[in-house]
Amino acid sequence: MNRPTVYATTTGIPVPQQPAAPVRERRAGPVPAVRDLRDRPGGGPRTLRFGPRDLAVVTGLPGSGKSTLMRRTVPGHRVDSQDARDRWAARLPAALPYALYRPLVRLAHYAGLRRALRSGEGVVVHDCGTQPWVRAWLAREARRRGGALHLILLDVxxxxxxxxQRERGRGVSRYAFRRHRSVTARLLDALEHGExxxxxxxVVLMDRASANGLSRIEFAE
Structure with missing residues (x-):
């Protein structure tokens, strides 16, 4: 049986309120639409479709499969810092520590992101999760072009x-991993409280099964 296309617009199902939760100060703005594709029989839909001027950010823990998902499902503009890292690594001696050329990778990544945004087309961006100013930049760009910013959160x-990380040979330090876990936990907590x-x-919430079942992320009318 063919799995359906999910139209990941802002008209989705809001996160239910938690009546037993303590009263918390809520952020300004409407409750976001949330498409929860976790624990779906058969793994969920095969396609995520966004508006032609929208932007999508893929976030989650290091090793959750963000780069793999993007490479497999995005036929159009995708901007992944791992691609920039791989290009630089191919030019430099293998024994050179990544920390020494990380600033060059970051510059190349953000330059590529700027070029992709200037195209005016939909873009899927790998969000490392610990650079909130990047997401703010993307939100401004989405509003400027009359589109929306969608967050695809891989919850593993x-x-x-x-x-x-071990399978891909791309381990991060314990400190960095703790930071990523903290950021991801705050995102999930905000969603559970309707923030x-x-x-x-x-927001589109995915687990490993739904991510593996996805075959395409596209932007269309």
Whole structure:
């Protein structure tokens, strides 16, 4: 049986309120639309479709499969810092520590992102999760072009993400991983309390099964 296309617009199902939760100060702005594709029988839909002027940010723990998902499903503009890192690594001696040329990778990544945004077309961006100013930049760009900013959050257990790092040979330090876990936990907590993640108009929640079942992320009317 063919799995459906999910139209990931801002008209989705809001996160339900938690009546038993303590009263918290809520951020300004509407509650975001949330498409929860976790724990779906058969793994969920095969396609995510956004508006032609929208932007999408893929976030989650290091090792959760963000780069793999983007490479497999995005036929159009995608901007992934891992691609920039791989290009620089191919030019430099293998023994050279990444920390020494990380600033060059970051510059190349953001330059590529700027070029992609100037195209005016839909773009899928790998969000490292610890650089909130990047998401703010994307939110401003989405509003300027009359589109929306969508957050695709890969929700996988920490142990699964660590295993993914080992399989890809891209481990991060314990300190960096703790930072990523903290950021991801805050995002999920905000959603559970009906709060709007900064700059985001809509959210798609995915687990490993739904991510593996996805075959295409596209932008269309």
């Amino acid at each position: 257990p920490a142990a699964t993400a660590r295993q993914g 709007r993640p900064a700059g985001c108009d809509a």
